[in-house]
Amino acid sequence: MKKNWKKALAAGAAALVLTAGFNVVDMKAAEAKVNFELFDFEAHRGGRDARPENTLVSFAYAMELGVTTLEMDMQMTKDGQLVISHNPVLSPNLTKGPDGKYVAADKYDIRTMTLAEVKQFDVGTMNPAAGGYYDGHGKTQLSVPGTKIPTLEEVFELANAYGNKKVIFNIETKSYVAPDANAANSPDPAAFVAKVNEVVKKYDMEDRVTLQSFDWRTLVEMKKLNPRITLVALTCEQPSWGPDGVYRQVNQPGASPWMAGIDIDTYNGDFVKAANECGADIVSPYWEELSNEMVAEAHELGMKVVPWTVNDPKKMNMLLDMGVDGMISDKPWLLHEVLIQRGIKVAAPSVNLKSPYHTGTAIVTGETKVTKKGGDSAE
Template identity: 55%
Template sequence: MKKLSKKLLLSGLAALTIYSGFNNIDISTTYAKVNYDVFDLEAHRGGRDVRPENTLYSYAYAIELGATSIECDMQLTKDGKIVMSHNPILNSDITRDENGNYIENNKYDIRLMTVDELKKFDVGVMDPNCGEYYDLHGKTQFTYDAKIPTLEELMQLIQSYGDKNIVSNIETISYPDPASAGYKNNADPKKFVEVFNNIVKKI
């Protein structure tokens, strides 16, 4: 993956375009110098409108682009591991099975699955037939064979770039409210935090 100079960044709309899309912007010509002391370039889900969200590809792209922080999301698996995913249920718009078919909606709950089971799915290609979601986020997205990464894999990726200044804005996705749609199978919050803390302490 070719590295970009940290002196080259997107122009004034950088944060907004990474967050919400590159649909109308030619990123090959919209670079500018940014003062890192006063400006935080945060890549939402790693920059999901350019690379598959919450994958090592999107996180690496954000770092190479010059992002100063990476926003991402965590789920706790059945075997007590943390994986990077915004939704607790595998998203049928971006997830394919081992045969390359897009999965059934609301069928696979990450919190009831092991990491090994999750690694069988591919989340690197958005379904072009998923409607508005594809129109908003998929048209400009590069495609890859991508697996759901673990938190350790994300931390190792950041370390591999030798960049100690990258801030990780990591969301602990939890649904403690019984009225919430995600309440069923919600991970125990205390265990979630303990697992996260143990991983961070080892890094």
């Protein structure tokens, strides 16, 4: 009897759950696996205003700056490999083909290509002809010709090569829902998440990964598969930033297809409560859509708040005054300076001079200087 009482109790509890009709999957995990020791200082796509975005070069730069978290986007290739790219279709703003010319728009969809095919392209130099995109991000970005699109596994290996055992990986499932233009080749959410979980477990990164997405179906699928993974609900209502169409569908009949069957009108348009219902541990809204009341509400629900993408020091300070728990920035060197000025502790830089992805970072008296290999410097 003494040996079997625990088994009997567990069986009784399971029977009670089934009888009562409770859905075990919907029950929030008691505690998220990631332990945030510091303010969550995130480099957006590795810091795309400093280095080629979503590359090992940018992630090396970010670690050498001393970020808490590397933020990145994932696509799944035709042969089931996870590669780091914001766009599912290779962008002419960022990508050169094997012929050395920038690719044509809408020609190469990563999701219909093998990993070997993806690796043929160069994403190390932003296209100066990109107009507004280049003007917004390219003028301060260091060109690193020959840079390839990395896999998620290569990002984990980079951190290990740097000996960085604390940096967090905020990885986004770039999954799309009709009528979004990118929905046609989007992987099945469950299959996408299964591959993510496989790679995360392979590198023993469950306590250092947060999974974020606009497609909350992938968050629900991960909670079913591995509730130890910290979940981040991305959200945005502005059409120019969020997914195609009105993302949350406030005051519209039915549930948004992006929100895993949740009708936000049930919560009077409150995305914080909706994210909590989805099982998210962190809510990550576009920064302009955040308020003091929403931050307080999230904290009352036991959730952290990490807005995106904040590139102006005045706005950074405003959000810090609101009490946010982290921030995502294209200009991590500016956020680093703001945090230091505010007396907020940041991680120590992690440097590997022998790394082929080391491009040099020096922080000097309130300004950031970028040092190229060979000693040349560029402000």
